[in-house]
Amino acid sequence: MKFSNRIQSMQESPIRKLTPIATEAKKGGKKVYHLNIGQPDIPTPRVFFDAVKNFDEEVLAYAGSEGIPELRNSFSKYYKKYGIDFEVDDILVTNGGSEALLFTLLAICDNGDEILVPEPFYTNYNGFGNTAGIKVVPITTKAEDGFHLPSKEEIEKLVTDKTRAILVSNPSNPTGTVYTMDEMNMLTDIVKEHNLYIIADEVYREFIYDGLEYKSFAQIDDIKDRVIITDSISKRYSACGARIGCIASKNKDLIAQILKLCQSRLCVPTIEQMGAAALVDVQDKYFEDVAEEYKKRRDIVYNSLSKMDGVICEQPHGAFYVVAKLPVENAEDFVVWLLKDFDIDNETVMMAPAEGFYATEGLGRDEVRISYVLKEEDLKKAMKILEKALKVYKNQKQISAL
Incomplete structure (x- = not known):
């Protein structure tokens, strides 16, 4: 049966399309820190x-x-x-x-x-x-x-x-x-x-x-x-x-x-x-407290990223996202590798490959969007996992190139 050109030309969500891989990782016993989606954990009023x-x-x-x-x-x-x-x-x-x-x-x-x-x-x-x-x-x-x-x-x-x-x-x-x-x-x-x-x-x-x-x-x-x-x-x-x-x-x-x-x-x-x-x-203090909480989370993520070798990002001043350029050739491949092949103490990280956030062909291929909506303790763990993963991934790529 034929499908419309409209639906066939429509891209998959870069935020959600790797979810089945994350689901399989969790079925295998891994804990996945979800930095791929902007789902706040702040209580609804x-x-x-x-x-x-x-x-x-x-x-x-x-x-x-x-x-x-x-x-x-x-x-x-x-x-x-x-x-x-x-x-x-x-x-x-x-x-x-x-x-x-x-x-x-x-x-x-x-x-x-x-x-x-x-x-x-x-x-x-x-x-x-x-x-x-x-x-x-x-x-x-x-x-x-x-x-x-x-x-x-x-x-x-x-x-x-x-x-x-x-x-x-x-x-x-x-x-x-x-x-x-x-x-x-x-x-x-x-x-x-x-x-x-x-x-x-x-x-x-x-x-x-x-x-x-x-x-x-x-x-x-x-x-x-x-x-x-x-x-x-x-x-x-x-x-x-x-x-x-x-x-x-x-x-x-x-x-x-x-x-x-x-x-x-x-x-x-x-x-x-x-x-x-x-x-x-809802009182203004609710927004003040939430903004302060997100700022703390922003600082954890940005300060961690800025210390990672080869990572490029500028400090974001709003929302609860940051786009970072990673020292990898293909960010989607890296995210899939994180979910399938890498963990620290059976924990890993999921991010959104940024190529799908661009309309210009080829841009964003080495970038990810990170959503800092998790609590501070989880974000600190996630950043340590990411830092270690980048080093391991780089070494594996160098070895495979020999």
Whole structure:
């Protein structure tokens, strides 16, 4: 039987595709430290579960396609804490940030259109683009530069009559880069001069370190009608399984168009929306404590990597990821070797090969994304395993080359 060209050209997730190998390793008795996936171990605030437990209706009915009023009000109140003036009618509730991104692309792009995205990028951007018939055009950034943006002139060379938007993750998944105000102003100038949208994926806004200040594209007045915020409760409240996100924009016409897509999938699950609506009452100290915890974990991973022979990485200032260039030819082969053939006291490490986070052929082949979502003790063990593994792997390669 024939499969569609669309599905056959869609890449496997570099985050999840090696999971069967990890599963086999664990069946064989190995403990695997999972640094490959951004699944926080921070407890989800109890108010979410309390709201779900208190749901007491005789019929679990469809919710409105735009989201329940309680949750849209909750999101509006949340944004106002950051000085972002999104009213209830500016917000559509989605099945996670993933649906928010897909719906946004479907609404602003036709088949064959293009979006510019700094690479490396969240790998599902490729999948969303493929589903929507859109070409993802990479703005290449480098580990040696901390994955900051190239010049305005370099970016403008990529703009064509097919370009519809620039999609930016800030803070970045997978690099942890926090873009400077100069970089944001540069992108603002580009979208104004070329009549483009800015799609701002800001799901990690709570996780910024080292005294840097969060700034949203939605706070820049002269592009408010061009800014589309895609968001999620998954990371900031450690509620990945709830699958609650949203689209927010001051562009009323755009929101009206995206509502059609929301209607086509009927609604987001009602009970999860009720739980998510209660999260707006979580105290600021929760975020402060979580950010401090992630900073400690960041420091363990970065300080360890910076001492490893041949490893190149710059200190990330946001999210909970770092992309590191390893002294190996093929990072995926190295990760598979870690799972199949290496351990210390029956323990090993799993990371995400970074090649799948790039659109440019051949880039990222010697890089990995490390997610520092494990507790400090586990991260210290994982870094010791990685350091030893790199030495053993190098020696084995040298011997096999003789």
